[in-house]
Amino acid sequence: MHVTLYRKYRPKDFEEIAGEQEIVQTLKNSLKSNRLAHAYLFTGPRGVGKTSIARLMAKGVNCLTNGVTDTPCNICENCKEISAGNFLDLIEIDAASNRGIDEIRQLKEKINYSPTKGRKKVYIIDEVHMLTKEAFNALLKTLEEPPEHVLFILATTEPDKILPTIISRCQRYDFKSVNYRDMREKLMYIIDNEGYKIDEPSLVAIYEASGGSMRDSISILERLMINTENKDIVIEKTEDVLGITPIKIIDQFIEIIEKKNQSEGVELLEEIWKNSIDIEIFFKDLAKRAKDRIVKIDLKTEIGLEIIDTVYDILSKFRYEEDKRLVGYVILNRLTEKVEKEVIVEKIIERVQNPQETLEIETSIDYSESENISKISYEEVKKSWNTIIEEAKKVKMTFGAFLIKAYFKDFSNNTLVIGFANDQSFAKNMMETEPYRTLFLETVRKVLKSKIMIKYELQEVNKSKDRVEGEDFSKKIIDFFGGEII
Known part of the structure; x- marks a missing residue:
């Protein structure tokens, strides 16, 4: 019968354990000097050796050839039966399926019986955090003062779910991921x-x-x-x-980011999609690759960190969006924006040095008809709303996506108030950041021929006003990008 590799190569002695040298050495010293605790708690991620070491502890206390030892012989009857998983005095309990108080009561009834073949009965309770509160309470007294012939080893991936009173009765070892x-x-x-x-x-x-x-x-x-x-x-x-994205494709995408070539980026994303590569997994692999290349000094640190920050920021904000291609376009746009950062820094310094000017951003627009500033009306601004959106899309393609659910809310005190639905906080935040804030303000002033200000507010849209009922957001995005549903 075929045996899976992880069972075939399960450690038969402490020397075969991968990693956890400090924990292994401490437990070996305890066995060598026969100074064992009555209960142990092994915590850590899955698959790092918690149960394997627990079984080696069972071998160490029940080896017939070497006695209580840190080097079990693996040839005596007890060692062989423990390796095969049929040793009568090694009781493994899966707390996920035996989590109730009745199972713990049965354990307490049988615990006083002497070992059948070994020196000690070893109870390994796996995923112990799954026990109910009542079951934990029933186990408390037994853990505190078990019979001399009993050794408890509790294992868990979630130690924070275990009662402190249980933890205090155990000798705890925290396992780490294998390097x-x-x-x-x-x-x-x-x-x-x-x-x-x-x-x-x-x-x-x-x-x-x-x-x-x-x-x-x-x-x-x-x-x-x-x-x-x-x-x-x-x-x-x-x-x-x-199902990992080929490294050569990831490196190709990084090269596109470095060149800030959006058209090539769109083509590559479409190719990735057609090859059935998961877009979300692709971008996570991209972030990992960026990290590796930063460490190897094969990629500029600022570019690598920008890739990692952007990928996880956008994926988090759009985690409920089903069409991950659209999310991919947002990431591509953020990473390939041709923003003159030095100019933005200079503007910030200038505004800090001249705080009285922070409420207005000067533009290159010629306001020769200064009287229009005071004469522009609520109705004129409202009627110009659609024109403003169209002109903004010509300036920067992504304005269409960010403003797709925005609406004209009010115009008073020379300030245009733009509203966003509650689910559009990301779009609102983007519109308030540079360079979107400055570019959109310039566009609005150009359309209205007036030096007005802009304010963004987040609230529910009045469905009976300024919004077409039944309009589907996904359809808008698809229409905007000129795509189709596949």
């Missing part, structure tokens, strides 16, 4: 034993996909082995099997 060096060493051991070859980029990809989980990395490796015919695992096959 790349330790994971690579373990994977290479398995690869050599199985008669395969693998390139370094594939090992890096496995590590990234596993999230630092040793068990997950071995499972991913097994998938790659199954999909490899000639026993030679290369990055192209790894990217295909794992």
Whole structure:
């Protein structure tokens, strides 16, 4: 019968544990000196060795050849049965499916019975945070003063959900994600034993996909082995099997960002979409690649950090948008904007030095008819609203997207008040930032031929006024970009 790799290569002694050297050494010292606690709490991410070390502890206290030891023999009857998972005095409880008070009461009834074959009964309670509050309370007294022949090992990925009274009765060890060096060493051991070859980029990809989980990395490796015919695992096959965006495409996108070439960026995004690459995953891979290239000094730090910041900012703000291509366009636009940052900095310094001028931004518009400033009316501004939107779209394409749900709200005291629906806070915030704020103000003043001011407000739209009922936002976006629903 086929045995999965992570079970086949489960550590048989402490030396085979990947990472966690400090924890391993401390537990080995406890076994060597026979100074064991009555209860342990192992916390940390999934697949980093919590249960494997718990089983090694069971071997250490029940080895027939070496006694209580940090080097179990793995040849005696007890060691073999523990490795096979059928040792009578090793009781593993899944708290996710045995979380009630009745199960804990049954445990308490059986706990006083002496071990059948070993020196100690070892209870491993996995995902212990899943126990109910009543079950935790029933376990308290037993954990505090268990029989001499009992050893408790609790394991969890969510220690914050465990009662402090339980934690205080255990000796706690916090496990960390496995680092790349330790994971690579373990994977290479398995690869050599199985008669395969693998390139370094594939090992890096496995590590990234596993999230630092040793068990997950071995499972991913097994998938790659199954999909490899000639026993030679290369990055192209790894990217295909794992659904990872090819690095050459990511680097191509970074080059587009550096050149600030929006048309090439749109073409590449469409190509990515047609190749069924998940757009959201692509941009997360882009951020990771930017991080790696910053570390290698292969990408300017300011560009790399801008990519990472923009990707996670936009993905967070548009996490509920179903059409991720539109989100991709927003990220592309942000990263390829040709903004003269030095000019903006100079304007900020100038405004700080002249605070009396901060309420108005000077433009290059010629206001030869200064009397229009006082004569422009509410009705004139309202009638010009659609013209303002159209002119703004000519100045910058993204104004159409940001103002698609904006509406004329009021005009008084020489100030145009623009309203946004409650779900349009992102669009409002963008309109208030540079360079959008300055460019739109200049456009409005040009259309109205008046030096008015602008104020943005966030509130519900009055559906009976200034808004067409049943108008679909997604349709507006698609029409704006000239796309179609596929």
